[in-house]
Amino acid sequence: MRIGNREFDVKNHTYVMGILNVTPDSFSDGGKFQKTDRALFRVEEMISEGMDILDIGGESTRPGFTAVPDEEEIGRVLPLVEAVKSRFDVPISLDTYKSSVARAGITAGVDLINDIWGLKYDREMANVIAQANLPCCLMHNRKNGDYQSFMEDVAADVAEMIHLAKRAGIADDKIILDPGVGFAKNYDNNLEIINRMEELKIFGYPLLLGASRKSVIGLTLDLPTEQRVEGTLVTTVMAVMKGCSFVRVHDIKENVRAIKMTEAILGKTYG
Numbered sequence: 154m155r156i157g158n159r160e161f162d163v164k165n166h167t168y169v170m171g172i173l174n175v176t177p178d179s180f181s182d183g184g185k186f187q188k189t190d191r192a193l194f195r196v197e198e199m200i201s202e203g204m205d206i207l208d209i210g211g212e213s214t215r216p217g218f219t220a221v222p223d224e225e226e227i228g229r230v231l232p233l234v235e236a237v238k239s240r241f242d243v244p245i246s247l248d249t250y251k252s253s254v255a256r257a258g259i260t261a262g263v264d265l266i267n268d269i270w271g272l273k274y275d276r277e278m279a280n281v282i283a284q285a286n287l288p289c290c291l292m293h294n295r296k297n298g299d300y301q302s303f304m305e306d307v308a309a310d311v312a313e314m315i316h317l318a319k320r321a322g323i324a325d326d327k328i329i330l331d332p333g334v335g336f337a338k339n340y341d342n343n344l345e346i347i348n349r350m351e352e353l354k355i356f357g358y359p360l361l362l363g364a365s366r367k368s369v370i371g372l373t374l375d376l377p378t379e380q381r382v383e384g385t386l387v388t389t390v391m392a393v394m395k396g397c398s399f400v401r402v403h404d405i406k407e408n409v410r411a412i413k414m415t416e417a418i419l420g421k422t423y424g
Contacts, residue, residue: 161398163399171204175233189233203409209263210247212229223251223254235262279321283321294337330360344373
């Protein structure tokens with residue numbers, strides 16, 4: 154899979170997507186990186202620690218989040234996208250579910266659109282991505298967490314996302330699927346989707362796991378967000394063992410090392 158100017162061997166290696174939120178209220182790092190110079194320092198640090206893709210978000214989607222107007226979100230993310238593009242050679246993912254924000258980001262040079270609503274919130278999003286011929290990460294989400302049969306219902310929802318992508322003309326080699334840990338799922342659902350995420354490989358697309366510091370870890374270990382590194386590492390090891398192509402994380406160095414060790418044990422060679 155090609156993202157930006159880089160080829161990703163999605164069948165044989167697990168890559169690290171680093172999280173950078175330019176928001177005042179994100180659950181883990183809210184307010185830390187709103188100033189461009191501080192954010193750029195963090196980007197440089199993450200690249201040095203082994204990050205493969207940078208994921209920039211301008212609106213918190215933590216439980217109970219407050220939506221921000223499109224123009225405000227654009228105003229948060231575009232200066233950073235442009236600054237990163239001018240200084241670093243790293244693929245940039247834009248974390249947004251709004252087509253106008255995606256369009257502005259694409260104009261600024263983002264390389265991937267990461268949509269937490271899997272093209273279902275803004276029906277113009279699929280067309281924007283298709284017209285730009287960009288890869289996208291489509292996350293499982295729904296308006297409620299009422300499931301008749303959890304994994305079967307998740308699979309049906311994912312099939313609908315893929316249908317929207319294909320109908321708009323998004324190519325197969327441009328699609329990544331995210332099981333959506335923490336979205337429209339209770340505690341037990343989150344544990345189950347992590348344990349059974351490989352079942353989504355039936356669709357034939359690379360998987361991305363985003364469980365870093367999330368509430369399922371906090372509830373299991375009874376720890377605040379800043380103490381959830383070890384719990385996150387366990388989910389990353391499981392992602393590698395289950396054949397996920399990407400993990401989206403806050404702590405780069407630790408997760409890169411966990412991936413390297415796990416792949417060595419599994420006999421995978423990369424790089």
